[in-house]
Amino acid sequence: MHIVAIVAAAGSGFRMESEIPKQFLALGNTTVLGHSLDTFDRHPRVDEIIVVLPTELTSRYAADLASRRTPTRVIGGGPRRQDSVAMGFALVPHHADLVAVHDAARPFVSAAVIDRTLDAALENGAAIAALVAQDTVKLVDRSDGLPTVDTTLPRDTIYLAQTPQVFRRSVLEDGLAFGAAGMEVTDEAMLVERAGHTVSLVDGDLGN
Numbered sequence: 001m002h003i004v005a006i007v008a009a010a011g012s013g014f015r016m017e018s019e020i021p022k023q024f025l026a027l028g029n030t031t032v033l034g035h036s037l038d039t040f041d042r043h044p045r046v047d048e049i050i051v052v053l054p055t056e057l058t059s060r061y062a063a064d065l066a067s068r069r070t071p072t073r074v075i076g077g078g079p080r081r082q083d084s085v086a087m088g089f090a091l092v093p094h095h096a097d098l099v100a101v102h103d104a105a106r107p108f109v110s111a112a113v114i115d116r117t118l119d120a121a122l123e124n125g126a127a128i129a130a131l132v133a134q135d136t137v138k139l140v141d142r143s144d145g146l147p148t149v150d151t152t153l154p155r156d157t158i159y160l161a162q163t164p165q166v167f168r169r170s171v172l173e174d175g176l177a178f179g180a181a182g183m184e185v186t187d188e189a190m191l192v193e194r195a196g197h198t199v200s201l202v203d204g205d206l207g208n
Contacts, residue, residue, distance in 0.1 A: 004048045004096045005040045006088040009033050009104035010077025023104040035107030041070045043111055045118060052077040052088040082179035085188060089176055092169060098122060099172050100164040101188050108207045114164055116202040121166035126197050128165040128189045129204035133158035162204040165189050171197050
């Protein structure tokens, strides 16, 4: 069993009016990205890590990341998340069984959540960590300009997607082909769904 983790860190999201993307903010004695990488680096089932960074930062971080226990490679990302993940996927060896995609900005992912997602993807082909909605969710109608409630959705049917999202290599390859064709998405599971695959859910974590 060969498992590859793609850590998506090429985004430009900002927090707290900082000029630094949130994945590079300091957190303890490292960065948000560093914490995310540490968890996968320590995980006994992860064989390789691919880190997707802003292109202009790859040379700055390549040497440090290459010194980790788990073989780690760095590649520059693209303009959209799906482009960045596709660039990381291009480095995934053909003999890989599972590919886990994780947002670098989720530094507190636990080994237990990773294990649950890996196990479910191994069984079903695709799995994501998710949390059932705790708040009441309204479907909105904007046809008259002012948003109004169209209907209230049952909370037990609404889940909030997290990462990691784990796929058999061939399943993620199918999904990424939709992204290459121009489909805009917010996570890899959406691509895989559109490619006709079923995505399983496992319990995420509020701290993730």
